[in-house]
Amino acid sequence: MRQTKKPVVLPLWAAGIPLLTTALLFAGFLLGARARAIPKDLAIYKEVRDLVVEDYVERRHPEELLYAGLSGMMKSLDRHCAFYPPRQAKKIEEETQGRYEGIGVLLAPSAPPATILFPLEGSPAEKAGLLPGDRILAADGVELAGIPPEERISKIKGPAGTWVRLKILRKGKPPFEVKVLRARVETSCVRRASILDEEKGIAYIHLTEFQAHSAADLDRAWNTLKFQGARSLVLDLRFNGGGSLSQAALLINRFLAEDGVELVQVHGRVPQTSHPYVSRKEEGFMAGVPLVVLVDRSSASASEVFTASIQDLALGVVVGTRTFGKGTVQTLTTLSDPRMKVKFTIARYATPSGLLVEPTAKERKEGSLGGVVPDLPVDMAQKDRLNLYYWINSWEPPAKYKAQVEALLEELKVENPKRPNDPQCKAALELLRRGVPAFSPFPPKKNR
Secondary structure (H helix, E strand, O other): OOOOOOOOOOOHHHHOHHHHHHHHHHHHHHHHHHHHHHHHHHHHHHHHHHHHHHHOOOOOOHHHHHHHHHHHHHHOOOOOOEEEOHHHHHHHHHHHHOEEEEOOEEEOOOOOOOEEEEEOOOOHHHHOOOOOOOEEEEEOOEEOOOOOHHHHHHHHOOOOOOEEEEEEEOOOOOOEEEEEEOEEEEOOOEEEEEEEEOOOOEEEEEEOOEOOOHHHHHHHHHHHHHHOOOOEEEEEOOOOOOEOHHHHHHHHHHOOOOOOOEEEEEEEOOHHHOEEEEOOHHHOOOOOOOEEEEEOOOOOOHHHHHHHHHHHOOOOEEEEOOOOOOOEEEEEEEOOOOOOEEEEEEEEEEOOOOOEOOOOHHHHHOOOOOOOOOOEEOOOOHHHHHHHHHHHOOOOOOHHHHHHHHHHHHHOOOOOOOOOOOHHHHHHHHHHHOOOOOOOOOOOOOOO
């Protein structure tokens, strides 16, 4: 290696300096006096970056090095922190908001490329007349066969308000073209909702995650089931990895028609991240509904916020297995380059009585497992659990497409997932059949 080196002069945009400056300035505002060290930090970063760009055995683009450096910074904080470059940032935003921009179709598994399982109700695809079984051959003149699935989807999706020209193959017809106006498409976090016991009026709803509109999704599902005679509810949070804390608090409030009751405590290092969520009477329009919550070891974060507070406030009964044990709150922040985001931990949450779902490092050393312990522990065989996962994560087609979807899956020799053997749900059903009141008969948990 050469001992001396003439510095490589790169334009600031190529080096990614503006974004790094913003990230370090933000850190400086949080850490006070450390902001004065920013110029030196940047000089060291640039020095190392230049060494790698000029002398590393393989060529590396400065932007690639910037992304790696920011990713390493966030990962050094804790396992929940992350830096998202443009492509990942777009995906994570869609997941947290529960919406994306595109045409609104669900593609069939194990099928010829881009075969539509069914269009979402009210979507641009449905408005354009697309049907289950239609195969998308090309998008804007680009043939979709033979290209990777992610690239194929990106050709179909696109910004709201833009047109995409699709070449469609429909059974019994020659290929034809259709223009679809892309739009913002919302995806419901309720994929399974049904009446389990018509005589007793026991309903079942599974919530896949806590998105920006989870409370509204639950409201719609419950109102539909209530019209069918539902009077009590099994709320399934198994395989629900969490999401929005504010939505979790709002869903707790659904079962409590009182003002000013603390629902969740949030404790951060800076004052603006420390505050409780409190109830509002007008939000409690499911108050009095007998409730059983199903959880397992994949129920995490916002799922645990909801479950632990339901226990603490004696609003329902929890059935299943101990939950994951994630008790920290993250914020997703858009950087000065709006294509990029960071997610980092800003607080820890506790139940109304002050119980922590995630143990501290000291508590872990002392053997604390964390998580929410169910009122009624019920285990489940691994085979049944795997079948449950596939069933929960498959979409229930709208009634008007059900026959077409079933015929398509049979033609493709794809088994339509059926409700598996589920001892946890059976236990919940039995509790409600026996007449569990609208509050938990179990004493609140004193420790986890």
